Amino acid sequence: MQEIHATPVLDVRSLTKAFGATKAVDDISFSVHAGEILVIVGGSGCGKTTTLRCIAGLEEPTGGEIHLDGVLIASAQHSMAPERRGIGMVFQSYALWPHKTIFENVAYGLERRGLKTQEIRSRVDEALTQVGLQEFAQRFPSSLSGGQQQRVALARSAVLRPKLLLLDEPLSNLDAKLREHMRDELQEMIRLFDMTAIHITHDQEEAMALADRIICMRNGRIEQIGAPRDVYRSPVNRYVADFIGSSNILEPLGIEAAQGGSLIDFGSVKLRSTQAPDAGGAKPSIAVRVEAVELHASAPEGENVFAATVTKATYLGGNSLYRLEANGLRLTARASDDYTCGETVHLRIAPGDVRLIAP
Numbered sequence: 001m002q003e004i005h006a007t008p009v010l011d012v013r014s015l016t017k018a019f020g021a022t023k024a025v026d027d028i029s030f031s032v033h034a035g036e037i038l039v040i041v042g043g044s045g046c047g048k049t050t051t052l053r054c055i056a057g058l059e060e061p062t063g064g065e066i067h068l069d070g071v072l073i074a075s076a077q078h079s080m081a082p083e084r085r086g087i088g089m090v091f092q093s094y095a096l097w098p099h100k101t102i103f104e105n106v107a108y109g110l111e112r113r114g115l116k117t118q119e120i121r122s123r124v125d126e127a128l129t130q131v132g133l134q135e136f137a138q139r140f141p142s143s144l145s146g147g148q149q150q151r152v153a154l155a156r157s158a159v160l161r162p163k164l165l166l167l168d169e170p171l172s173n174l175d176a177k178l179r180e181h182m183r184d185e186l187q188e189m190i191r192l193f194d195m196t197a198i199h200i201t202h203d204q205e206e207a208m209a210l211a212d213r214i215i216c217m218r219n220g221r222i223e224q225i226g227a228p229r230d231v232y233r234s235p236v237n238r239y240v241a242d243f244i245g246s247s248n249i250l251e252p253l254g255i256e257a258a259q260g261g262s263l264i265d266f267g268s269v270k271l272r273s274t275q276a277p278d279a280g281g282a283k284p285s286i287a288v289r290v291e292a293v294e295l296h297a298s299a300p301e302g303e304n305v306f307a308a309t310v311t312k313a314t315y316l317g318g319n320s321l322y323r324l325e326a327n328g329l330r331l332t333a334r335a336s337d338d339y340t341c342g343e344t345v346h347l348r349i350a351p352g353d354v355r356l357i358a359p
């Protein structure tokens with residue numbers, strides 16, 4: 001996490017964007033601080049791209065305001081031209097010019113700004129060196145791999161030293177291995193060029209790995225915003241819990257206040273939570289991360305310990321996914337691969353991992 005300055009680079013206030021009767025973005029507010037990587041996740045059609053397009057100036061808001069470095073750049077009444085905003089954008093398709101060399105692709109924006117040839121050359125050389133592609137300067141995009149093209153697209157944005165970099169699923173065309181590699185490179189490059197970025201992804205692992213903070217959107221609205229660890233450990237509702245990580249979502253028979261939190265009734269099994277009974281609003285569900293369910297061969301010390309039968313064990317390499325049944329309570333766990341189907345095991349769930357969430 002980079003140092004966070006008091007004035008945000010970007011301040012989005014009550015942003016709304018309607019297309020006819022559809023509110024693609026519905027009254028969202030958030031800010032991004034210098035050096036921060038903010039990641040937006042959420043289901044298809046929830047308004048992620050529209051949010052970025054409003055910030056970039058490719059769409060005009062229906063309501064609300066967007067401020068960049070303290071200057072109003074967009075509202076329903078006012079719109080600064082996209083090229084004057086100092087914002088860089090990288091798309092899923094890298095949108096490189098096929099008939100221009102890598103050098104020319106990266107130089108293009110600087111030429112349009114009327115920089116001197118020598119200055120352009122040195123800045124492009126520097127950017128290509130930083131992304132490790134200086135030897136590719138005279139080649140054409142079609143002769144580069146997807147990952148290399150992605151680096152060119154990034155260099156092309158970075159060379160303009162944008163105040164803010166917007167990335168709309170730039171890694172989603174890559175295969176899983178390369179995506180992981182590029183994710184780390186992307187993060188390094190954003191830090192290296194000292195940029196501030198908003199990144200959209202469908203991939204929750206990518207979101208966790210890249211983000212200083214995550215925004216989870218649904219139906220044009222923000223469901224939750226927070227540090228990856230907080231969103232992961234304390235999702236506010238079922239949508240977020242499902243979207244970030246895998247959770248057991250359980251419906252309790254009853255919840256009562258207990259010492260240091262609440263006692264949750266699942267019939268024969270009762271679980272203590274460190275949260276107050278009203279933490280998830282009226283009629284909450286209970287979320288327990290699959291890796292928060294510990295399996296033990298013999299009953300361990302501590303709270304929330306109960307016996308269960310393994311009804312299915314799926315080997316995942318390194319660990320296993322277990323389906324478990326404890327007197328009608330069905331749970332899924334991800335744990336070390338020491339148990340087999342039919343075996344009786346002892347489960348333990350830390351009270352802090354028993355989360356009350358809005359249904």
Ligand SMILES: Nc1ncnc2c1ncn2[C@@H]1O[C@H](COP(=O)(O)OP(=O)(O)OP(=O)(O)O)[C@@H](O)[C@H]1O
Nearest residue numbers: 019022023024042043044045046047048049050051
């Ligand atoms: N130009 C447009 N005209 C009409 N409706 C639009 C337009 N652009 C987006 N929408 C609608 O706005 C909603 C949000 O779209 P958006 O592209 O922002 O979603 P998204 O979160 O980026 O989805 P995905 O993950 O599939 O890329 C969708 O219902 C979409 O159909």
Ligand SMILES: [Mg+2]
Nearest residue numbers: 048049050168
């Ligand atoms: Mg999109």
